[in-house]
Amino acid sequence: MDDEQDPTLESAEQRDDEEGAPVHVAADQLEPDTLRAVIESFVLREGTDYGLHETSLEDKVAQVLRQVQRGEVHITFDPGTASVNLVVAPGRNGARRP
Numbered sequence: 569m570d571d572e573q574d575p576t577l578e579s580a581e582q583r584d585d586e587e588g589a590p591v592h593v594a595a596d597q598l599e600p601d602t603l604r605a606v607i608e609s610f611v612l613r614e615g616t617d618y619g620l621h622e623t624s625l626e627d628k629v630a631q632v633l634r635q636v637q638r639g640e641v642h643i644t645f646d647p648g649t650a651s652v653n654l655v656v657a658p659g660r661n662g663a664r665r666p
Contacts, residue, residue: 590644590653595636598643606643607632610654 595603611628623631632654635641644653 588647590646593643593645593652595643603633603636604629606652607636607654609652 598606607629608625611625611632632641636643636654640657641654642657644655645651646653
């Protein structure tokens with residue numbers, strides 16, 4: 569019976585439908601400590617580059633927080649991976665990286 573699918577296997581498309589696409593999270597919905605932790609996690613990731621000059625963690629967090637507050641950067645939650653990310657807002661292609 570070649571037409572039958574193994575019920576234990578599911579396609580990536582089926583998983584995406586069940587788990588859902590990343591969800592936008594408004595910064596004002598997060599407690600200040602949680603928002604700071606999300607931003608710190610982002611700026612501490614391996615490969616985050618701020619140019620030729622060394623920038624302190626405090627300065628990096630403040631820069632990204634301003635971008636979030638201005639709407640240049642959005643916070644997203646991916647239910648499929650249970651991860652949080654910061655992404656450049658749509659229509660902000662020319663914006664500096666967070």
